[in-house]
Amino acid sequence: MQMTPQSPRRPTKPDGARDSRAPERTCVGCRQAASPHELVRLVAGPDGRVALDPKASKGGRGAWVHPTRACVEAMAKRHAAERSLKVDVQRDLDGRSLVASLREALTRKAASLLVVASRTRTLALGTEAVTAALERERVAAVVVARDAGTSAVSLAEEGSGSGGTRVLRHSTKSELGGVFHRGEVALLALLDTRIAAELATTIDRLAALED
Template sequence: MRNPPNETRSKPLDRTSHRKCILTGESFSPEQLVRLAMGPDGQIAPDVRAKAPGRGAWIGVNRAALEMAVAKGQLKGALSRAFKTGQIDIPDNLMEQLEKALKQATLDRLGLEARGGTLLTGSEKIETAARRDDLAMLLHASDAGQDGASKLAQAWRVGSDREGDDLRGITLPVDRQGLSVALGRQNVVHIGIIDKRAAERVSHMLARWIRFMGSDEMPGAVEEKVA
């Protein structure tokens, strides 16, 4: 999407304020919503990092609800009101663009945490951290073996003195190859995040992605792990 000429870049996102979903009218923190931006030609594009210049419109519904809103013309109407123009061009693959952008933002976040030294890979390192109660979040590739994932979750429960709780790792909707590329490491099957703030940063990205895909379980599981 091209930037409007002579347009100043938008201010940094104020994460203490709330935004209203243009489809439901409900208010949420920006981290729970997805921003849509409009180019000079009226084309709508995802702005999941909320950094595109100009005005934006916010949505807080999942993919199925958004597809229905598009089919009924509700999204175009809401965008027209938000941007105060009828020249709205919604691409046919908007849903695919959104899902891809949310996935990439989450993987980019994990990559940044890897470079910042706030996460571990490798079962032995993660298990040691878990038993020391140094683990803030546990993640698994979609093709991780159940035995390995369960073993690490058990170590986490023991180390954090929560053996009676349903404390378990989160299975990501991306396989080990995708995680390996994102982190720049080989054969990433499990990820242990050892910094609480890093876990919160990852959880915000991940929960938003999973919500859009239509899961109700994921957001609560993330919040529980970093509480």
């Protein structure tokens, strides 16, 4: 790694300050500053209505909000997104429906992470494969369906005992099965730490949208 001896134009940050390369944004819900990675972007759609831009890929003016129920509902109530995006106030802007679309977007993201793990062969699916993976390989995370039986839960918890394997409770057996075009899947293991970390963040964000 190449070291840069000095960067005179960048102000020196005090020790312990978060080093985020992206400039901070202000959440239009709670008005706190945060890194864009912690926020979700909103844009005005072609119809002038506030729309989510979960991948932060759309052009034009953007507004940012914490992906939490509290911030999204505060934003909708005060019409802060419309003001920030400089579009007409939407009397019918509904915090609940924005939370629902956010939840859908995060659910799709979680599923696509599992598909990526499958395609990159860093996934073990089902009890037998997970047991074998826990014995033989470094497992970054075990995902247990929320409606999984006690045997699946204890297998995951025992397996996580040694060496930093996370246990993530997520989704249902039939939804997890649906991701892989199978029947029910109660248990799966992720071998890739980056995918596991990203899934853990996505699951945390889903939890922050609950009532």
